[in-house]
Amino acid sequence: MEQYLLAFLFLFTYAFALSDFTGARGRLYAVLAALASAIAFAARTDPWENGVLVVAFALVAMGLFSAVVWGTWVLLERRAAPARIVTLRHAPEWSAPAQSGHAPLPLLAPAVAVPGRSGADARLRDPRG
Known part of the structure; x- marks a missing residue:
């Protein structure tokens, strides 16, 4: 043992x-x-x-x-396809305000980080600008 x-x-x-x-x-x-x-x-x-x-x-x-x-x-x-930042154009259904009147969370989409490629980092970007 x-x-x-x-x-x-x-x-x-x-x-x-x-x-x-x-x-x-x-x-x-x-x-x-x-x-x-x-x-x-x-x-x-x-x-x-x-x-x-x-x-x-x-x-x-x-x-x-x-x-x-x-x-x-x-x-x-x-x-694999080249790395690119993917953002949401429209808010998903689950982020709609609840009946209680609470606002949805802000939309943040993470960047796709690929080691060894220039410009790839792990920053967050707000899709609304």
Whole structure:
């Protein structure tokens, strides 16, 4: 049971170590936790060489998965239409004032942000001008 827990902890913390989700300090803690759980997993495996091989295969499998996802993203990105700001010309039905007399919320449409393309940002634009 301990090996399953250590393997899950290693995969979880290794993913956090590779991401920007937690910032620099969080990545440092994730790296230390991944290293500690990988060493503990290998130590709990009999013989320990098999534990090291399992950790190495897990690293390669995560790398291959990331490469496949990135390649799919690149292929789909090339097929996508160019980024443009989409605004609502008319207020949708659900934004009509209620019977109580409350005014509808202002209409804001987010911009489509595409990394690597010039002029793409995440600003909001009021469609009424």
